[in-house]
Amino acid sequence: MLAIARQILWNAEAFLEAAERQDLVDDRLRLGVTELIACTWLHRFLRRFREVYPSVSVELEVGLTGEIEKKLATGQIDLALQTGSFDREAGRTIHLRTYPYIWVAAPALAQANGTNRSMVNLLKGPVLTHGRNTVASKELARYAEAKRLAMNQVVYSSSLASSVQMTVDGMGFALLPAALVRDQLQSRSLVQIDIEWLPSPLEFYARFNPKRVPRFVEVAAGFAAEIANSGN
Template sequence: MISSHLTLKQLEALVCVVDMGSFRKAAAVLGTTQPNISNRITKLETDLSIVLMHRDAGSVRLTARGEKLVSAARQVLRSAEVFWEAAARQDLIVDRLRLGVTELIACTWLHPFLRRFRAAYPSVSVELEVGLSAEISKKFSAGDIDLALQPEPFPSKGGGSLALGVYDYIWVASPDHLDEIGVPGDLDDILRSPVLTHGKHTLASGGLLKQAERRNLPVNQIVYSNSLASCVPMAVDGMGTALLPRALVKEQLNSAALVLIKCDWHPEPLRFFARFHKDRAARFVEVAASFAAEEAEKHE
C-alpha cells in the first residue's frame, strides 16, 4: 500500500521550486506562502529520509537523489492529470496557465481558443500576456510563460512546439485613399504616400526599410505603430496604405472597407508556433497547445 504521507501537493511544490528557481517564486505560482512551500518539501525530505535540495541564499541546488526524484515527481503529476481526464473530471485540476501571445493572435482566434480551454479546464486560471514576440521569447526562456503562441524566429527551438500556420502580409488601402492617390503599381508608387505598418523592430518593417534602401526609395512617409490593430482603423479612415497580415484585415476586405493592392514586394510571411517546455510542462499545457493548433486551422 502507498504511504499516506506522500501528497501531490508535496510533489507539486518540489517541481515548482525547481522550475522557478526559488521558494518565493514557487509560492507565487502556486498561490500560497513561502513557509508553506518550505514545509511541504521539508516534510517530504523527512518522510523519505533524504536531502532533496540545498538552499543557498534564495536559490536551490538539487542533490543527485533530488534530480532523480524530480523526474519521477513530474511523471506522477502528469499521471494524476491523466487519471482526472479518464474520470472526466478535469474540473478537479486546479492550476494556472501563463499564456503569452502576440497581437495578431489576440486579434484573430484567441477568444475561441480561450473559451475552449475554459470549457475543458474550468479550474485552471489563465494569466494572459499580449506583447511583442521578442518579449514573449524572453519570458518563455525565463520560465515565466508556460505556453507561447508566437512567430519565428525565436532564440531556441528546444522543447515542444506545434505549428500554427503561416500568415502572409498584404498591402491594403481604403477606396477613398485610392481615389486620392490613384492605384499604386509597385513599391515605388506606394512609398510616395503615407504607409501604415508595425514598429521598426519587427521583421516586416525591417524588410521594408531594406527594400526601400536597395531601391533608393524615400522612407519619410512610413508611419510606424507599436500596435498592429491600431493600423486597421487608420487604414479604413484613409490615413494611408497599410502593410498588414491578411488575417488581421479579413473582415475589412470582405466588407470592402479595405481593398487589396498588388505590389512587387512583400515581407516574408509569419510562421507561428505554439511553444511549451516539453520536459516540464503540465499535461494541460500540451492540451492547450493542441487546442491552439486546431483553432488556428479553423481560422485559415
C-alpha cells in the first residue's frame, strides 16, 4: 500500500512538472548539509530551489558528515549534501565538487615564524583544524605517526567557523578548506602558508534514495551540482 501511495504522489508531481506548474507542488524538503556548504553556497542553492518550488518548505539540518549520513539512512532527511567516503548506501549519489585544503595563518603569526616552515616546526605550536574524526584529521594523524611527530598541539574543533575566527585571532596555524577562507585571504586577515604536506581534498556529493523521496529531490540535487560548480 505504501508503494502504491508513493506512486500516486509521484504521478501527481509528474503531472505538475509536465504542465510546468512546479509552483503548485506543496511539500517539504528535509535537507542535510555540512558546515562547509552552509558557509559557502547554501544560500544560493536555497534561492534557486525556492524560485522553482516556492510552495515547498525546507527543513535544514547542519552537521558533521557522519551525522548527516545516518539521518539519510534512517529516513530523517531527504537529501544529503556531504563528503565521502560513505558507510551506508543511499540509492543515488551525484558528485558535486572537490575542495582542496590549504594552510593559513594570521599575517603577524606568519611573519613571526619567518620562512622556516615545515611540518616538523608547524606541529611544535598550535595547529587548528576540523573535528578529530574527519578525513583530513585522520590523515594528519597518520602522517605525524609515520614521521614520529607529536600531535599534542593540534586543536580540533567541530565548528569550521570557530576555527577560522581563532586563526584570524592569531591562535595558531590552521588546516582548512580553501573555499572557506576565500574572503579572509582577499582581505588579508589571513595568508596562505606553503607547507610540504596537505591532506586529500574534500569530495562533496548529493545523496538521496529515489524510492523514498518526492521527485523534486532529484531536481534539488541537480541544482546543488549546478550551484556548487558555479563558484565558491
